[in-house]
Amino acid sequence: MVTTTPKTPDISAVRTVPTTVKDGRAYTVFRMVNVVLLVAICLVTLYPFVNLIAQSFSSQGYIMAGEVNLWPKGFNLTTFERVFGDERFWSGYRNTIIQTVLATTIAMVLTTTMAYALAKGHLKGRSFFIGLVVVTMFFNGGLIPNYLLITDLGLKNSVWAIVLPNAISAFNLLVMKSFFENFPAELEEAASIDGLTTYGVFGRIVVPLSKAVIATMILFYAVSFWNAWFPAFLYLSDPELQPVTLYLRNLLAGAMGSGNEAGMESVQIGANIQAVAMLLTVLPIICFYPFIQKYFVSGVMLGSVKG
Structure with missing residues (x-):
C-alpha cells in the first residue's frame, strides 16, 4: 500500500486582494457635492426657526423695520409675560x-x-x-x-x-x-x-x-x-x-x-x-x-x- 503525502499549496502563487479600495475622483466630487447640498438644505431649513426665536426676543420697532434676522435686537421679555398672562x-x-x-x-x-x-x-x-x-x-x-x-x-x-x-x-x-x-x-x-x-x-x-x-x-x-x-x-x-x-x-x-x-x-x-x-x-x-x-x-x- 502506497501512501502519498498531500502537497502544501503554493501560497506565493495566490494574489492578495487589497483590503481597501481607493475612492475615485468622481466619487470624491460626488460626496463633496452631497455635503454642500445637505449643509445648504439644513441652513435653509433652520433659518425660519432661528429667525422666529430672534423675533420672539426683539422689540416691535426692529421687527417692523425688518432688521431682525438671526440675532435679537432690542431684547425684551415683555411679550412673553403678556402671552403667559x-x-x-x-x-x-x-x-x-x-x-x-x-x-x-x-x-x-x-x-x-x-x-x-x-x-x-x-x-x-x-x-x-x-x-x-x-x-x-x-x-x-x-x-x-x-x-x-x-x-x-x-x-x-x-x-x-x-x-x-x-x-x-x-x-x-x-x-x-x-x-x-x-x-x-x-x-x-x-x-x-x-x-x-x-x-x-x-x-x-x-x-x-x-x-x-x-x-x-x-x-x-x-x-x-x-x-x-x-x-x-x-x-x-x-x-x-x-x-x-x-x-x-x-x-x-x-x-x-x-x-x-x-x-x-x-x-x-x-x-x-x-x-x-x-x-x-x-x-x-x-x-x-x-x-x-x-x-x-x-x-x-x-x-x-x-x-
Missing part, C-alpha cells in the same frame, strides 16, 4: 394637549387593528376593503356635507368633532398594512400553537415587535392633530374648547389691518406676539421628536417596502 393661551394649550392625546390614542388603536386585519390574505372581502381605503385618499365627502353631518350627529362644540372624522389616515393605514404583511408568520403560528388567541398574538407578539412603525405613526398622527386648526375653526365655536393653534390663527388674522391707522397699530402690536405664540406652539413637537427619531426612518422603510 393670557388665559386664552393656556386654555388653548390645555385643549390642544387633551385633543392630541385622545385623538392619537384612538387613531392608533383603530389604525393598528384595521391594518393587521387587512394584512391577512385569507380575510374575506380584503380587496374590497383595501380599495375602499384607497378611494378615500382621492375623494372625500366635501366641506359642506361633512359640516352638515357633524351638526346632525350633535358633535359640534365637542372634542369628538375633532377626533372622530380624522380617526384613521388612509396613508398611515396602508403603511402599517404593508409592515404587517412582512411580519414573520412563523412567530404567529408558534404563538397560536402555544395557545394564544388572535387577540393574544396581536397584543403580546405583534405589537411589541412593531415598535418602529408604531412610533412613526404616533409621530405622524400627533403632529397632524397638534397643528390642525381648521376643524376647530369649523366645529368649535366655544372659546373654552378651542386649541392653541386656533388661538394663533386668530392672532394672525387679527393682526392683518385694513390699511387704516387702527389696522397698522394692530400689525405693530401683533408682530412680536405672533412670534412668541408660534414659538411656544411648535416647541413641544420639537422637544418630542428626538425621543422617537431613532424609530422614524426604520419605521417608514419597514412599512413602505414589500419584501
Whole structure:
C-alpha cells in the first residue's frame, strides 16, 4: 500500500486582494457635492426657526423695520409675560394637549387593528376593503356635507368633532398594512400553537415587535392633530374648547389691518406676539421628536417596502 503525502499549496502563487479600495475622483466630487447640498438644505431649513426665536426676543420697532434676522435686537421679555398672562393661551394649550392625546390614542388603536386585519390574505372581502381605503385618499365627502353631518350627529362644540372624522389616515393605514404583511408568520403560528388567541398574538407578539412603525405613526398622527386648526375653526365655536393653534390663527388674522391707522397699530402690536405664540406652539413637537427619531426612518422603510 502506497501512501502519498498531500502537497502544501503554493501560497506565493495566490494574489492578495487589497483590503481597501481607493475612492475615485468622481466619487470624491460626488460626496463633496452631497455635503454642500445637505449643509445648504439644513441652513435653509433652520433659518425660519432661528429667525422666529430672534423675533420672539426683539422689540416691535426692529421687527417692523425688518432688521431682525438671526440675532435679537432690542431684547425684551415683555411679550412673553403678556402671552403667559393670557388665559386664552393656556386654555388653548390645555385643549390642544387633551385633543392630541385622545385623538392619537384612538387613531392608533383603530389604525393598528384595521391594518393587521387587512394584512391577512385569507380575510374575506380584503380587496374590497383595501380599495375602499384607497378611494378615500382621492375623494372625500366635501366641506359642506361633512359640516352638515357633524351638526346632525350633535358633535359640534365637542372634542369628538375633532377626533372622530380624522380617526384613521388612509396613508398611515396602508403603511402599517404593508409592515404587517412582512411580519414573520412563523412567530404567529408558534404563538397560536402555544395557545394564544388572535387577540393574544396581536397584543403580546405583534405589537411589541412593531415598535418602529408604531412610533412613526404616533409621530405622524400627533403632529397632524397638534397643528390642525381648521376643524376647530369649523366645529368649535366655544372659546373654552378651542386649541392653541386656533388661538394663533386668530392672532394672525387679527393682526392683518385694513390699511387704516387702527389696522397698522394692530400689525405693530401683533408682530412680536405672533412670534412668541408660534414659538411656544411648535416647541413641544420639537422637544418630542428626538425621543422617537431613532424609530422614524426604520419605521417608514419597514412599512413602505414589500419584501
